[in-house]
Amino acid sequence: MFPLRIAGLAFAPNGKAVLDGVDLELSGEGITVVLGPNGAGKTVLLRLLAGLLPAGRGRLDWGGAALPSGRLAMVFQQPMVLRLSVWANVEFALRPQALSPAERRRRTARVLERVGLAERSRDSARLLSGGERQRLALARAWAVAPRLLLLDEPTASLDPGATEAVERIVREIRTDGAKILMTTHNLGQATRLADDIVFLAAGRVQEHGPANAFFARPQSAAARAYLQGELPWRLPFAR
Amino acid sequence: MGHTLGEAFALLASLDSRLLQVVGLSLRVSLSALALGTLLGLPLGAWLAVSRFRGRGAAIVAINALMGLPSVVVGVLVYLLLSRSGPFGGFGLLFSPAAMVAAQTVLVVPLIAAVSRQIVEEAWRDYAPELSLIGLSRWQSAFLLLADCRFALSVATLAGLGRAMSEVGAVMIVGGNIDGYTRVMTTAIALETSKGDLALAIALGLVLMAVILALNAAAYGLRAWAGRRYG
Numbered sequence: 001m002f003p004l005r006i007a008g009l010a011f012a013p014n015g016k017a018v019l020d021g022v023d024l025e026l027s028g029e030g031i032t033v034v035l036g037p038n039g040a041g042k043t044v045l046l047r048l049l050a051g052l053l054p055a056g057r058g059r060l061d062w063g064g065a066a067l068p069s070g071r072l073a074m075v076f077q078q079p080m081v082l083r084l085s086v087w088a089n090v091e092f093a094l095r096p097q098a099l100s101p102a103e104r105r106r107r108t109a110r111v112l113e114r115v116g117l118a119e120r121s122r123d124s125a126r127l128l129s130g131g132e133r134q135r136l137a138l139a140r141a142w143a144v145a146p147r148l149l150l151l152d153e154p155t156a157s158l159d160p161g162a163t164e165a166v167e168r169i170v171r172e173i174r175t176d177g178a179k180i181l182m183t184t185h186n187l188g189q190a191t192r193l194a195d196d197i198v199f200l201a202a203g204r205v206q207e208h209g210p211a212n213a214f215f216a217r218p219q220s221a222a223a224r225a226y227l228q229g230e231l232p233w234r235l236p237f238a239r
Numbered sequence: 240m241g242h243t244l245g246e247a248f249a250l251l252a253s254l255d256s257r258l259l260q261v262v263g264l265s266l267r268v269s270l271s272a273l274a275l276g277t278l279l280g281l282p283l284g285a286w287l288a289v290s291r292f293r294g295r296g297a298a299i300v301a302i303n304a305l306m307g308l309p310s311v312v313v314g315v316l317v318y319l320l321l322s323r324s325g326p327f328g329g330f331g332l333l334f335s336p337a338a339m340v341a342a343q344t345v346l347v348v349p350l351i352a353a354v355s356r357q358i359v360e361e362a363w364r365d366y367a368p369e370l371s372l373i374g375l376s377r378w379q380s381a382f383l384l385l386a387d388c389r390f391a392l393s394v395a396t397l398a399g400l401g402r403a404m405s406e407v408g409a410v411m412i413v414g415g416n417i418d419g420y421t422r423v424m425t426t427a428i429a430l431e432t433s434k435g436d437l438a439l440a441i442a443l444g445l446v447l448m449a450v451i452l453a454l455n456a457a458a459y460g461l462r463a464w465a466g467r468r469y470g
Contacts, residue, residue: 076369080369083390084386092375092383096373096374124469126470
């Protein structure tokens with residue numbers, strides 16, 4: 001499944017280019033954070049990798065195969081929360097897998113314990129707070145033991161305490177062996193979590209490298225301007 | 240008018256046996272049709288909401304159009320199917336409560352399917368990416384969304400019950416309005432009015448309206464409770 005090689009990936013609904021030839025290679029370990037201004041194509045990149053959007057052109061090479069061989073999960077900015085119990089919101093995600101009911105129960109109990117929702121497993125999921133809902137979504141993704149976990153701004157509307165809890169869970173999922181590719185606008189979070197940074201702007205990868213190096217010495221003018229908090233219409237890569 | 244109303248209330252207060260028999264049969268027939276209609280209509284509506292196939296648009300238009308199907312047309316159709324020369328004539332169901340259940344089921348299935356399709360499709364629009372990625376089949380997604388939307392779907396079933404209980408044409412044709420056997424509230428009201436026995440007709444009308452009102456109140460209460468309990 002890895003390395004994942006993305007070559008010339010483009011997406012242009014109604015002729016308007018959102019991604020305009022993305023070239024990228026991702027290893028199977030660690031946390032890769034995708035940074036970039038609004039409209040850079042970060043979410044679209046994740047959705048294309050998840051197979052939720054059809055690519056206009058370009059190629060995805062999953063370790064020599066056209067399709068990923070391992071499981072892939074995604075947590076959205078506004079996660080799905082069904083009007084069912086917390087337990088049921090996790091357990092249903094295991095139904096497509098060939099698991100015994102006992103194994104489904106074991107996995108569900110384990111992930112709910114690890115995200116700190118075990119004691120609320122009988123409660124209605126719709127009564128959870130924003131942070132708890134995001135932890136529930138992470139538990140659902142974790143339960144399927146993904147090889148690649150895509151996170152689309154998972155802490156966008158959370159307070160610092162809930163953000164810290166989500167970041168702890170993300171680290172644990174990585175330790176469990178999942179490659180994590182996430183988007184965020186939170187530079188502090190990127191500093192805390194990222195092993196490497198992909199900087200996306202104007203539909204292309206402007207820079208990709210180790211997180212420490214990116215924050216200390218950004219190579220592209222676009223990344224330097226972004227890190228300095230330049231307004232989007234003044235950025236050199238603005239269309 | 241005042242005298243007739245007084246007689247109607249006297250019939251209700253005395254728990255007139257004729258009236259109770261008609262009300263009881265009406266509830267049995269309509270609730271049976273509702274149960275069958277729900278079993279068929281909800282999965283059909285949910286499946287239409289989550290599936291994509293050639294002709295889906297035409298199927299949705301057809302289901303929506305069938306909501307307005309005249310009950311006498313359904314009555315004739317079921318009559319033809321159950322009559323001696325029809326394909327199901329051998330069962331001897333014509334002019335029986337079972338035939339009335341069949342006719343009312345035909346009437347309520349499109350209504351329940353159309354309303355539930357609309358409700359489930361809205362949930363599907365929000366959840367389709369996640370459900371697809373998880374790998375649920377269309378049927379698994381359909382049943383999961385039925386569970387998620389169960390309280391909103393009470394509206395669909397309530398609409399179905401209202402349609403079943405208030406229709407007169409179909410049950411008149413396939414039931415025959417036989418006293419003590421297939422006479423239900425709506426057919427009794429029509430008959431008693433034509434005979435001039437307005438007291439019984441009004442009493443039955445009051446019961447019919449009370450039942451519909453009670454069901455609506457129950458559905459309202461259920462949704463309010465569900466909102467507090469499940470968010």
